[in-house]
Amino acid sequence: MNRNRIPLILTLSALLLLLLSCGRGESMGAAETAESDLPVGEAGEGTGKTEKTTTETEEEQMAVIQSSRFGIELPAPGNRNPDRFGFHVEEGGEIRLAGEKFCGFGVNYFGAFAHYWYGDYDDQPFAEAFKKLKEYGVDFIRMPFGGYWTDYYEAFERDPDGVLRYLDRIVEEAEAQKIGIIVSLFWHDTALPLHLGEHRSAMGDPESGTVGYARDYASVIVSRYASSPAVWAWEIGNEYNLDADLCDTSGWNWLNGYPGDEPTGFDYFSSEEMLVFYREVSAKIREYDGWRMIETGNGEMRPFAKASAAASKRMNKETHAWEVDWTKNSRRAFDEMNAVMTPDPIDCLCFHLQHGTGDGSGRYVETMDPWGKTISQREYFAAYKEAADAMGKGCLFGEMGDFLDMNGAPDLEEHFRALIGDIRASGIQIALTWQFQDFTDAGNDGMKLSVIGEANRELKEEGLYPAERAWD
Numbered sequence: 001m002n003r004n005r006i007p008l009i010l011t012l013s014a015l016l017l018l019l020l021s022c023g024r025g026e027s028m029g030a031a032e033t034a035e036s037d038l039p040v041g042e043a044g045e046g047t048g049k050t051e052k053t054t055t056e057t058e059e060e061q062m063a064v065i066q067s068s069r070f071g072i073e074l075p076a077p078g079n080r081n082p083d084r085f086g087f088h089v090e091e092g093g094e095i096r097l098a099g100e101k102f103c104g105f106g107v108n109y110f111g112a113f114a115h116y117w118y119g120d121y122d123d124q125p126f127a128e129a130f131k132k133l134k135e136y137g138v139d140f141i142r143m144p145f146g147g148y149w150t151d152y153y154e155a156f157e158r159d160p161d162g163v164l165r166y167l168d169r170i171v172e173e174a175e176a177q178k179i180g181i182i183v184s185l186f187w188h189d190t191a192l193p194l195h196l197g198e199h200r201s202a203m204g205d206p207e208s209g210t211v212g213y214a215r216d217y218a219s220v221i222v223s224r225y226a227s228s229p230a231v232w233a234w235e236i237g238n239e240y241n242l243d244a245d246l247c248d249t250s251g252w253n254w255l256n257g258y259p260g261d262e263p264t265g266f267d268y269f270s271s272e273e274m275l276v277f278y279r280e281v282s283a284k285i286r287e288y289d290g291w292r293m294i295e296t297g298n299g300e301m302r303p304f305a306k307a308s309a310a311a312s313k314r315m316n317k318e319t320h321a322w323e324v325d326w327t328k329n330s331r332r333a334f335d336e337m338n339a340v341m342t343p344d345p346i347d348c349l350c351f352h353l354q355h356g357t358g359d360g361s362g363r364y365v366e367t368m369d370p371w372g373k374t375i376s377q378r379e380y381f382a383a384y385k386e387a388a389d390a391m392g393k394g395c396l397f398g399e400m401g402d403f404l405d406m407n408g409a410p411d412l413e414e415h416f417r418a419l420i421g422d423i424r425a426s427g428i429q430i431a432l433t434w435q436f437q438d439f440t441d442a443g444n445d446g447m448k449l450s451v452i453g454e455a456n457r458e459l460k461e462e463g464l465y466p467a468e469r470a471w472d
Contacts (some may be wrong), residue, residue, distance in 0.1 A: 098469035137453030204273025289365035
């Protein structure tokens, strides 16, 4: 991997920029730059400086700056992906890889790093897992580039270089075996504010420790790995929207397992606050990578999302509490909320859906009722694609098909194949099965890997799966 590490050279103009950024609590040199005036997709073509003298060299334009939070070197804002690696969303919403339309199926591999960083460096099960995935015909994964809980941030602050050494190893192995990665930056919405002694509502304040830390961490990760062909896309976090706009200060529902002796209304967060976090993190990504697809990691659109979002805007500002409105979405409200929850510069709508035997019958359910009308799963998937098309953005089915409630069912493979077929028919280009925390291809996991590998081979025959081109 090319880290493009360059000796510390700070021009007078860059130094002034660093001093101005300190007031916002960001990483030094990561404040707004001329970058922000560039249209999405072109950000990072320059160096991120606001002025340039005739004596400045190429090295000076890519000056190394010091992270005030982590004490490690960072490149100044500027494009770290000149070779345009990874997924890119074209105008109109088509997702391409290496300039070609891409359709395909991948897997979620949560534990690749999340279960590796705190263990023995030489114990690297992901290497064998990547090999197995390639044998099945699966060429990309989704995984967090961080831990699940506060202990990860504690470890990262103690020894960032040591933790990054583990991440480097995973990315190097992915490059060697040609495995693409959708990188999720901040998996669990509780971990970061809790680590900093803040409430989750701090996501809505750009000056909060939570948002400042997120900007700094995103700067570290994106600047370090944007030049790697193994990184195919960036993701903000995992299913934040499913916790947004929920509030109950009487029984403290929806704070299950939330630590602290005395929870408050500020431990809940609104979708409006969540969107501040999304915008701040995605803008930071764009400072270093103006090309790759960015998606939210959102779960399924809540059936009452519009009403609950409106209710949270009527919160008591002193207690940060409100009464949830459970009024069901219309189809129009569904489309509106998908647009609201995919703010620029995020260029890909994301949703997750793990349905199966939800009616208690033990039989697979292929219908749902998202807006007062019973529709098929294919129609529901197509609704997300249509919402994305209306925005001119991509559409990613980030988690699907875990079928955990159907283990042992004789017709499981039949329904999984039908699911894959309905995703293809809906027009959604990319989907990933929720496969495992730690890799296994035993039982149903092996069956699903076989089915999606088969689907990828069919797509390749149709000229729609140019995975190998990602490494050119």
